[in-house]
Amino acid sequence: MNQTMTMLFAFLEGSGMWAPVIFLLFHSIRQFLFIPVALLCVVGGILFGALLGTLYSVVGLTISCIVFYFLYQGMPKTFAKVHRMKERWIGDRINLTIGQITILRCIPFMQYQLLSLILLERKKNLFSFTKQSIITNTPTAILYTLFGQSISHLSPSVIVIILLCFTALFYLLRERVTTVKWTSFFAKTNSPQ
Structure with a gap:
């Protein structure tokens, strides 16, 4: 990564x-060159x-989300792998809030395109998706641009402790209502009566 x-x-x-x-x-x-978000933000800060x-990183990350939006709209079957990853990691019953997506974007090992897909499923039109992308990308850009170099020198x-704080914030910002689809609630079971 240093190289x-x-x-x-x-x-x-x-x-x-x-x-x-x-x-x-x-x-x-960036997503096609497999360059991590944190790396680009640190380089931007330097x-x-x-x-x-920070400003360039927010604009760049938003452009990246817009590129994702148009690629997803143009080739939805290509993103089947990202959908499977979402179903495996998160499931279809949990709705992440904007605050939770923002926190997950700040965690370096979270898959950035997966979070863009979740955001896209919340906000279907381009204007709302772009607005929410700016909101969720800004803390990430600030965190990695300002503290990027010092993060690599922190002790385990x-x-x-930082990840535990993110976990607590993630829990506090959760959506308080769970939606269950009619078909899954009344799904037939093969249990003997």
Whole structure:
């Protein structure tokens, strides 16, 4: 990861005045190059500073979500694997709130496209999806841009404490109502009577 960060940093630094545009381009094609979100946000913070790095990362992550939206709308069968992952990890009865999606995006090992799919299922039109993407991407960009370098130097016990705080917030921001589909509630069972 350090080698990837060094190469990305050197490439962007050598881009001159085109560096912000190339940085946004990297954000928009990040999922195809398998570059982690945290890595790009850290590089943005180093190159552009805290304020511009955060701004560019929010814009870049939002562009990435919009690209996901159009790819999903154009090729829904291609995303069957992401749907299976959602059903396996989350199921179809749990509705994540915007706050929960925001917290999950801040956790580095969560699958970013899975969270985009969950957000897309909540907000079907482009305007609402884009607005919710900006809301959920902003804390992630701030966290990784401002604290990205120090996160890699934290001890395992501090990381566990941070993850426990995220877990508590995730629980507190949950949706208080569970919706059960009519067919699953009255599903026939093969039990003897």
